[in-house]
Amino acid sequence: MATARPRERTADALVVGGGVLGCAIAWNLARLGAGRVVLCERRELGAATTSRAAALLSGVRSEPAQTALALETRRAILELEEELGDDLALHAVGSLHLAASEESERNLLELSRRAEACGEPLEWLTAAEAADRVPWLRTEETLRAGFLPRDGYIDPYLLAAAYARAARARGVELRTGVEVLEVVAEGGRVRGAATSDGFLATPMVIDAAGPWAGLLAARAGVHLPMAPVRSHYWITAVHPGFPADSPVVVLPDAAAYARPEVGGLLFGLREADSLARDPRRLPEDLAALRFDEDPQGWDTLAECAPALVRFCPTLDDLALAHYVSGPSTYTPDSRHVLGRLPSLDGFWAAAGCCGAGIAVSGGVGRALALAALGLETPFDLEPFRPDRFGSVDAFDPDFLVRCAAGRSRKRSG
Numbered sequence: 001m002a003t004a005r006p007r008e009r010t011a012d013a014l015v016v017g018g019g020v021l022g023c024a025i026a027w028n029l030a031r032l033g034a035g036r037v038v039l040c041e042r043r044e045l046g047a048a049t050t051s052r053a054a055a056l057l058s059g060v061r062s063e064p065a066q067t068a069l070a071l072e073t074r075r076a077i078l079e080l081e082e083e084l085g086d087d088l089a090l091h092a093v094g095s096l097h098l099a100a101s102e103e104s105e106r107n108l109l110e111l112s113r114r115a116e117a118c119g120e121p122l123e124w125l126t127a128a129e130a131a132d133r134v135p136w137l138r139t140e141e142t143l144r145a146g147f148l149p150r151d152g153y154i155d156p157y158l159l160a161a162a163y164a165r166a167a168r169a170r171g172v173e174l175r176t177g178v179e180v181l182e183v184v185a186e187g188g189r190v191r192g193a194a195t196s197d198g199f200l201a202t203p204m205v206i207d208a209a210g211p212w213a214g215l216l217a218a219r220a221g222v223h224l225p226m227a228p229v230r231s232h233y234w235i236t237a238v239h240p241g242f243p244a245d246s247p248v249v250v251l252p253d254a255a256a257y258a259r260p261e262v263g264g265l266l267f268g269l270r271e272a273d274s275l276a277r278d279p280r281r282l283p284e285d286l287a288a289l290r291f292d293e294d295p296q297g298w299d300t301l302a303e304c305a306p307a308l309v310r311f312c313p314t315l316d317d318l319a320l321a322h323y324v325s326g327p328s329t330y331t332p333d334s335r336h337v338l339g340r341l342p343s344l345d346g347f348w349a350a351a352g353c354c355g356a357g358i359a360v361s362g363g364v365g366r367a368l369a370l371a372a373l374g375l376e377t378p379f380d381l382e383p384f385r386p387d388r389f390g391s392v393d394a395f396d397p398d399f400l401v402r403c404a405a406g407r408s409r410k411r412s413g
């Protein structure tokens, strides 16, 4: 008679959540020799926020600590490809930033200084050169255009799956269909976790539960300074004017970004008042998530599309084929939430993606794993400390509004 092997009830580290961040962390823990690593995902790997991302991989971010995380992702993709012997279909098409106002021009000059400081190439283009690279782009209003050749995008689900496969190959146990119900602590130290599959004894829990991460932390008595905020984009019908190899375009004066996708144009818009959601009201299955205020994003289109049409007149006569929305998590200062919870030894948070979780996944995976194992790290996690706002009430409506503003302000890719 065949008997199922009983599950191990102990681990050296437990990663909660099998999105891109949890899988990247698990892979890095295994690479660093963390011992027995278990990842629990209550649904399927990579199927929540991760699979909804536009997945722009912008390398130069608003501050050096974030840039370091993003640049590490490029290295991680190469290492994964080597480790798995697989091509992850990175679209290294570059990103074109077009400034059409004095404020955007100042910001673009600032971006070029940050690029220079970290050795990332940035080419200045004339309006005509910008139009040559991006046939759909109307460039008459250009004050300045900068091109970052190393940027691009990737299929986010495939990237998460690659982290997961590489983690499994290095001995990580990926348990899907297992929910982590509560972190169990004693004397201010993590002792384990209650899961839907029984108790798991472990001295280390890394909470990478995406927009739900704050709920697990709150059950352990700590509020993470972040809130789920709607991100969304549209994809037009197929049109020959959007070549598959054309760059990502960032248009701060339209609060928009765009890139080719399935023969059409994928474009994301950031409305002046983004919608936040109390995490306690977030369904487990994102297919059931509905923002009643504007369920299909029509209000955002009405508000923001005219500015985008200035730069892409083709959009005016084109049908929309897809609408994708989901909860990114934002913080009041647009920085991630990464690090140890000072009040609970052994509990680490890897959340507050600020709409960039795919782009920084390689860096977050490596930085968190190094820090959690007490190893020397080249990454500066100080700006991302979970306790940097002091004690917050993450369910307070005013706090949710502050987090939503983090997205509304965003003008980068």
Ligand SMILES: Cc1cc2nc3c(=O)[nH]c(=O)nc-3n(C[C@H](O)[C@H](O)[C@H](O)COP(=O)(O)OP(=O)(O)OC[C@H]3O[C@@H](n4cnc5c(N)ncnc54)[C@H](O)[C@@H]3O)c2cc1C
Residues within 6 Å of the ligand: 016, 017, 018, 019, 020, 021, 022, 040, 041, 042, 043, 044, 045, 046, 047, 048, 049, 050, 051, 052, 053, 054, 055, 056, 057, 178, 179, 180, 181, 208, 209, 210, 211, 212, 213, 216, 231, 232, 233, 324, 325, 326, 327, 328, 350, 351, 353, 354, 355, 356, 357, 358, 359, 360, 413
């Ligand atoms: C429309 C949209 C566009 C975006 N565009 C970009 C972009 O261009 N570039 C970019 O970098 N990022 C982008 N993002 C953000 C990106 O998708 C996220 O930053 C990233 O997916 C976060 O990954 P995660 O692993 O933290 O969360 P998730 O992918 O949500 O994974 C968390 C997982 O935890 C599981 N879980 C939750 N609670 C528990 C529990 N108690 N026990 C066990 N499992 C649990 C969930 O089931 C889920 O699978 C976008 C997001 C959206 C919605």
